[in-house]
Amino acid sequence: MEKDAGNAPVLSRHKARENAFVALFSTAFGNTVEEALELARQGDAEYALDDFSCGLIRLYAGHAQAVDHEIEIKLKGWNVARLQKVSLAILRLAVAEMLFGDEPNMDSVIINEAVELAKRFGDKESGAFVNGIADRLAGIAAERR
Secondary structure, eight states: OEEOTTSOEEOOHHHHHHHHHHHHHGGGGTOOHHHHHHHHHHSOGGGOOOHHHHHHHHHHHHTHHHHHHHHHHHTSSOOGGGSOHHHHHHHHHHHHHHHHOSOTTOHHHHHHHHHHHHHHHSOTTHHHHHHHHHHHHHHHHHHHO
16 A cells, blocks of 8 residues: 555555445444544544545544435435444445545546445445435536536
8 A cells, every 4th residue: 555755554545435434423422523434544444534524524524414305305205314334334424525635526436436436345236326316416516507
């Protein structure tokens, strides 16, 4: 694994998103975002965080209410409390990155990465579910740019 000048890991965007998901997922079990970041920094190198993955987590944390609101609007009769924790954590990161991230025109990449994470960590319907919600929210992200 590459290291930057400050000796922090430099991960591929795919791996950074995966590791950000793992850290954010831990907040479903009572950790705060800062605790999740600290645990990930101290933990297994398999789920190490780099600047990009930490930035994704902080991006969600800084816009949590808006992100959850946008997700809930697209759930059609559901609320975020009813979602599987895996799908919710993946959607939170993807939606935060699409709506508030610095890189424009990355929605298709972000959605693809989110779907892959959902297929890997969720149940057999998670990939399609995440794809449907994230795709609907990509339109909102494009309008805001």
